Amino acid sequence: MKIKSQRDFWSGLLFLLVGLTFAWGATEYQFGSSAKPGPGYFPFSLGVLLALLGGMVLFKAVTIESAEGDPIGPIAWRPLLVIVGAIALFGLALPRLGLVVTLPLLVFISSLAGDEFHWRDALISAVVLTAGSWLIFVWGLKLTIPVWPVFLA
Incomplete structure (x- = not known):
């Protein structure tokens, strides 16, 4: 696998990890139902959406060529x-x-x-x-x- 955009790869990986962590942490709370959501419903949903977004960005980073590989600059x-x-x-x-x-x-x-x-x-x-x-x-x-x-x- 060749990384074609470093920026997209690392940001997608970060989104994926943070989303999975939040979704996993939300499993400790009650979900409830769609009509009456519990305290775990919203953070779990957001965690899954963030992980999906991270997965899409990761996929883009390894499939679509970018100019000079979009190198990551120094940390501000x-x-x-x-x-x-x-x-x-x-x-x-x-x-x-x-x-x-x-x-x-x-x-x-x-x-x-x-x-x-x-x-x-x-x-x-x-x-x-x-x-x-x-x-x-x-x-x-x-x-x-x-x-x-x-x-x-």
């Missing part, structure tokens, strides 16, 4: 670490600082991962995401997510 460590750090900070800060402080903080820190940073774009994204998250999760779904910092509540 800075954006990877900035994004992972911002998400970890979000998880740690949300219970103490609330949604209205933590989500804009996540947006601003994550915006620093790219090569182009514009305050106006980050501010608009932060406002829209914060308002949308409040509407969907706090008001619509009635989840108990702290909205305001602990010292203001």
Whole structure:
């Protein structure tokens, strides 16, 4: 077997492995039925779909020739670490600082991962995401997510 696209091969393999892992992990939960799905129904379905997508990308990587084999470039460590750090900070800060402080903080820190940073774009994204998250999760779904910092509540 000759790999004709390195990018497609490794991304397809990653999708396949992550999808199978999620589908396998979801078997620990009750499935329910299509009319009344249980907690394992949705993650299992998504895992299977992701694995199928990975299989299709893998198939493409070994059958369709690409320019110079689509080599994989160097790993972009800075954006990877900035994004992972911002998400970890979000998880740690949300219970103490609330949604209205933590989500804009996540947006601003994550915006620093790219090569182009514009305050106006980050501010608009932060406002829209914060308002949308409040509407969907706090008001619509009635989840108990702290909205305001602990010292203001």
